[in-house]
Amino acid sequence: MTVETEPTDRVAFAAEWEQWHAQKDEALAGPHGFLAITSLNWLDATPTRFPDAPGAWSSTPDGVLVELSEDEELAYEGRVLHGRHNFGVLAERVSLLPVAGDAVIEVAKRGGHDIVRPRHPENTLRLAFSGTPAYAPDPAWALTGRYVPFDTPRPTTVGAVVEGLEHVYDAVGTVEFEAGGAPYRLTAFDGHTPGGLLVLFTDATSGVTTYAANRSLSIAAPDADGTVLVDFNRATNLPCAYTDLATCPLPPAENRLPLAIEAGERTPTAPAGAAPRSVPAA
Structure with a gap:
């Protein structure tokens, strides 16, 4: 069973999520997004x-x-x-x-x-563009996790949505969490904010209700004891979910989760008349 971080005001939780999601879509669809x-x-x-x-x-x-x-x-x-x-x-x-x-x-x-x-x-x-579909925000998918840093960053090569292209990122540690009574671990890279982390992953919804190639999750800097909030409600599509003109990385093999994370962004709706999005092989 998933575990909430603490008793949550669902109305406030949903309102905060809606604001975040609107800002994310606004940036994506900005004049030069x-x-x-x-x-x-x-x-x-x-x-x-x-x-x-x-x-x-x-x-x-x-x-x-x-x-x-x-x-x-x-x-x-x-x-x-x-x-x-x-x-x-x-x-x-x-x-x-x-x-x-x-x-x-x-x-x-x-x-x-x-x-x-x-x-x-x-x-x-x-x-x-008319917005990105997503699961309804659910506090049950805001999980308490633990960050375990590596002694030194580990250069990690991952594939890309562009055939033959590879990206190299420094993996800085792992994020551990529990869902459905089972433990899971994700390799984490440096995030976009000081001390923050970034996780690329797929799960059992990938290619079903969510984009097949990848989703990403930003995680705020860990507490002093390594505690992190793993809020899958904020799992986002990378640009490659919307356009073939992106070079997005694929998740490392160990970040392909067997459980269905029914939270966060879903597969974008293609504009009328648009060609189907291409999806790289896993």
């Missing part, structure tokens, strides 16, 4: 033009280069760029965001490869 992406372009040494971005782009040992024609420009870090510009060698998972008119031209490195990924507010996928 993931739903605004119009193409995913892998750079090489040959300067190449793309129909949804100004300039000819290439990847060189000295960094990502763009060559703008006389009638093209980009705005970046308070400057207007003309002609040839070197964005430098990018670190993994870094994104630069130069602006072209009402669009943002994301320049990034994913899986060791330089990419250009334009984001246009008028993208049909963004305009058609």
Whole structure:
């Protein structure tokens, strides 16, 4: 049986969850959020033009280069760029965001490869978005867990939704919890907030009511004794659940849970007329 962290005011719990979920969807569908992406372009040494971005782009040992024609420009870090510009060698998972008119031209490195990924507010996928379906928030899925850190971070290679691509993350420890009377353990990576953790996982709902490839869960920094709140109500889809133009990581093998976590976000509803989303093999 799942165990609540403490007696919970269900009305307040649901209201807080609704606010969080609305903010999450708002960011996803923002003018330059993931739903605004119009193409995913892998750079090489040959300067190449793309129909949804100004300039000819290439990847060189000295960094990502763009060559703008006389009638093209980009705005970046308070400057207007003309002609040839070197964005430098990018670190993994870094994104630069130069602006072209009402669009943002994301320049990034994913899986060791330089990419250009334009984001246009008028993208049909963004305009058609009507929100992410989710299970009703249930305090019974807000579980008390325990964080067990590794002595040193362990570089961990995981697959990606893009065939042949791999990501390497530092696993910092494991999160242990109990559900249905059984113990479970998840490998955790560094999170997006100081001391926070990030878990990628699948479960028995994956491919049934939730997106098949992955979901993610952010966990706040552990207490001094390692106690953490594992609130599966806040299990979210990664961008790849909405668009094939993402490079999301897959969970490590040990994070494929056998139980059905009927909490958090469900499989997004595709806009009318949209092609089915692709799902990578496990």
